[in-house]
Amino acid sequence: MTVEEMIRCESKKAEFKVMLPKNSEKYTKTVVAYANTQGGKLFFGVVDETREIVGVDEALLFQTMDSIANAVSDSCEPQIVPEIEPYTIEGKTIIIVTVAPEPQRPYYLKYKGKEKGTYIRVGATTRLASPDKIKELEMEGAKISWDELICVGYKVTENAIKKLCRDMNIRRKAMQEQRNLIEKLPSVTRTNLENWKVLKKTSEGYLASNAFVLLTSDFFPFSKTQCAVFKGTERSVFLDKREFVGPIYEQIEDAISFVLRNIRLGAKIEGLIRKESYELPINAIREMIVNAHCHRKLTDESCVQVAVYDDRLEVTSPGGLYNGLTFEEAMQGHSKLRNRAIANIFGQIGLVEAWGTGIRRIKDAAWEYDLPEPEFIEMPETFRVNLYRKGLPMEERQNVSETSVEYWQKNRDISVEMGKDNAESSVKFGESSVKLGDISINMTQKRILQMIEENNQISAAVIAEKMSLSVRAIEKNMKELRIKGMLVRHGSARGGYWEVVR
Numbered sequence: 001m002t003v004e005e006m007i008r009c010e011s012k013k014a015e016f017k018v019m020l021p022k023n024s025e026k027y028t029k030t031v032v033a034y035a036n037t038q039g040g041k042l043f044f045g046v047v048d049e050t051r052e053i054v055g056v057d058e059a060l061l062f063q064t065m066d067s068i069a070n071a072v073s074d075s076c077e078p079q080i081v082p083e084i085e086p087y088t089i090e091g092k093t094i095i096i097v098t099v100a101p102e103p104q105r106p107y108y109l110k111y112k113g114k115e116k117g118t119y120i121r122v123g124a125t126t127r128l129a130s131p132d133k134i135k136e137l138e139m140e141g142a143k144i145s146w147d148e149l150i151c152v153g154y155k156v157t158e159n160a161i162k163k164l165c166r167d168m169n170i171r172r173k174a175m176q177e178q179r180n181l182i183e184k185l186p187s188v189t190r191t192n193l194e195n196w197k198v199l200k201k202t203s204e205g206y207l208a209s210n211a212f213v214l215l216t217s218d219f220f221p222f223s224k225t226q227c228a229v230f231k232g233t234e235r236s237v238f239l240d241k242r243e244f245v246g247p248i249y250e251q252i253e254d255a256i257s258f259v260l261r262n263i264r265l266g267a268k269i270e271g272l273i274r275k276e277s278y279e280l281p282i283n284a285i286r287e288m289i290v291n292a293h294c295h296r297k298l299t300d301e302s303c304v305q306v307a308v309y310d311d312r313l314e315v316t317s318p319g320g321l322y323n324g325l326t327f328e329e330a331m332q333g334h335s336k337l338r339n340r341a342i343a344n345i346f347g348q349i350g351l352v353e354a355w356g357t358g359i360r361r362i363k364d365a366a367w368e369y370d371l372p373e374p375e376f377i378e379m380p381e382t383f384r385v386n387l388y389r390k391g392l393p394m395e396e397r398q399n400v401s402e403t404s405v406e407y408w409q410k411n412r413d414i415s416v417e418m419g420k421d422n423a424e425s426s427v428k429f430g431e432s433s434v435k436l437g438d439i440s441i442n443m444t445q446k447r448i449l450q451m452i453e454e455n456n457q458i459s460a461a462v463i464a465e466k467m468s469l470s471v472r473a474i475e476k477n478m479k480e481l482r483i484k485g486m487l488v489r490h491g492s493a494r495g496g497y498w499e500v501v502r
Helices: 003-008 025-036 058-075 113-117 131-141 158-179 190-195 210-216 248-261 282-294 327-331 340-348 358-368 394-401 404-411 443-454 460-467 471-483
Strands: 014-017 040-044 083-089 092-099 119-122 125-128 199-202 205-208 225-231 237-244 265-270 273-278 304-308 312-318 375-379 382-388 416-420 423-429 433-436 439-442 487-490 497-500
Touching: 003 014, 003 083, 014 025, 025 040, 025 058, 025 092, 025 119, 025 125, 058 083, 058 092, 113 131, 158 190, 158 210, 158 340, 158 460, 158 471, 190 199, 205 210, 210 248, 210 340, 225 248, 237 248, 248 282, 248 304, 248 340, 248 471, 282 304, 282 312, 282 340, 282 358, 282 382, 327 375, 358 382, 439 443, 439 471, 443 460, 443 471, 443 497, 460 471, 471 487
Parallel strands: 014 040, 225 304
Antiparallel strands: 040 092, 083 092, 119 125, 199 205, 225 237, 265 273, 304 312, 312 382, 375 382, 416 423, 433 439, 487 497
């Protein structure tokens, strides 16, 4: 954006002063705010209300520039060195002060102290930072990731360690099969968890990082995913809502399954083959929900929200862009990791394929589906992504506005299980059963048997991926099939195989 364009349009990264104020705090606190957030520019010699160019007195130009530099240097802690330069526009000279997002956060007015002198930029205004925001800025400045910190007083159990390693290995195996990797991925062990700063070993046992707690329990009340279906295009009338807790990778699987249950599933015939596809690309849905968890602000008491409307899928993540990353940079594929340990685990189990590609992948998927351009919205403490559905005729739109259960039953004859309070119990939608001999099984179980007959070494994770259900739901159905005597496991978990008993 040119200087002229920045002056003429509204921008949260620009502030205008008609002259140099006698009280330097009127602009040094903005300098501090820019350094603590995403940077910005101060224009001296421009009327704020009308954007009229009045210029500064050229006889005092360099004296004025020195005064600004001295005020910033004397007032700000740690030291901020902005770029201060004259610029001629409409035959008049103005002064532009450019402040970059600085790394030694938090910055504050030294005579006020850190608690009362730390400012941030919220929209187009400069505001005093809250105690929680100051703590976040301190961690940014120290390059500390909150999820790597020790969760004081949390007890690490042997079962929790084993379950996390087992779950990661199941998903790594599925990732290897899906990506056709030739070299076998090594098994995850507790030593890996130590190296990845998920666990810390001491002489008295293990200490849990916040990441370990998030990956193994529902200990933190903010760690949940709220999912809802709304009638129409506003948050007014609920058609369905669920709240998923527990390990965050399971929350992600449950949330994806929730979305797929509540959007349309179509089919087309290609030759002799009937192919089914959802109205929204699964990889974009996955990317939106994974990114929301991966980049969320974990010191915020809000939670990730996933909402399905008649016209869009909306995913909202607590916390704005991190550590000075600008919206423009994010749109160009730049990324800064807020939660390093969580991001690493997501990469290890295939939830993240390539860093900095999430926004591009969502856009590409929408383009391939001939959908409207996705919308990315940055708010002060929130980031939201809207993936728009294709427009529908009114009669079809009415179907979508029915309860999701009714619409699902019309369009897909399959058992769908939804986690309830992170327990084994579940609510079943659109249940339909078939009989094999004297034994009744649901349609999910029938498809599981068909997949196993095609590949008797297939894993539950791969089946879950193919059916767009959670691993827990697949494992529960496979357990029922074993109890009914229709599925037998031969050999070890690693080298064995399944047998379907008719």
